[in-house]
Amino acid sequence: MNVLRMPRLLAGLTLIEAILSGCATPQPIPDVLQPQSSGLGIQVTLKAPVGIFSNSPSQVYFAKIDDGGGMLQQSIIRSNYVKGDRAYLLNAAPGAYAAVGAFFSRGAVPAAPPAPGVSVSVGMGRTGYTTYFSKELVEQTRITIGTNDFVFIGSYVVDQSVGLEGADAVQIHYQNVIAPGATTGGFLHLMGGDYHYRGTLIERKNDEQARNEFVRNAKEDLAGSGWAARVR
Numbered sequence: 001m002n003v004l005r006m007p008r009l010l011a012g013l014t015l016i017e018a019i020l021s022g023c024a025t026p027q028p029i030p031d032v033l034q035p036q037s038s039g040l041g042i043q044v045t046l047k048a049p050v051g052i053f054s055n056s057p058s059q060v061y062f063a064k065i066d067d068g069g070g071m072l073q074q075s076i077i078r079s080n081y082v083k084g085d086r087a088y089l090l091n092a093a094p095g096a097y098a099a100v101g102a103f104f105s106r107g108a109v110p111a112a113p114p115a116p117g118v119s120v121s122v123g124m125g126r127t128g129y130t131t132y133f134s135k136e137l138v139e140q141t142r143i144t145i146g147t148n149d150f151v152f153i154g155s156y157v158v159d160q161s162v163g164l165e166g167a168d169a170v171q172i173h174y175q176n177v178i179a180p181g182a183t184t185g186g187f188l189h190l191m192g193g194d195y196h197y198r199g200t201l202i203e204r205k206n207d208e209q210a211r212n213e214f215v216r217n218a219k220e221d222l223a224g225s226g227w228a229a230r231v232r
Contacts, residue, residue: 032226043155057102060087066096128194154206
């Protein structure tokens, strides 16, 4: 490719990305359902296999891990509010949680987000990108929340590798929970399927500075709702 065309190509891709992002319908903030309701928040940046690109998830998948099964649960809970690279699980029951995966999609915007495991490329004009977190990353995100609580899990940069060849047991397990039967080979998505990635930890921040920055952003994200006063 002519190197003189690269800046224009990258600018075009950036413009397309901005247009697609701008078409999304704003997600409503869930109401506080009970006086003792709790919430948690996480910040996730997904680094694409093509070096310079990164994405923010439109969903983060959590597992409630204080029941039998430990890290390998048979169901997941989707984040119910996302703003930028910050995902929230609001009205969460007290207990132990871990983040196990993330999802975003590109293309024509559907009327509502797809359910976990539903291919969004068929009949919707969209392609879905699901990232399954490694055992190390899942363990890093483990957190316990109490009643009337709001917890910051941390800020994570996650590296994406196409396909599940070489995936660990936690990644394989949650692929079977989130998207059972999906085609996950590295290049089989070219036949019309969605993309499936192994997600590994690049960077984790959960110090006081990261917490203060998240709290500041979360108060803006949740402004006008009953959750804003709980973020502290």
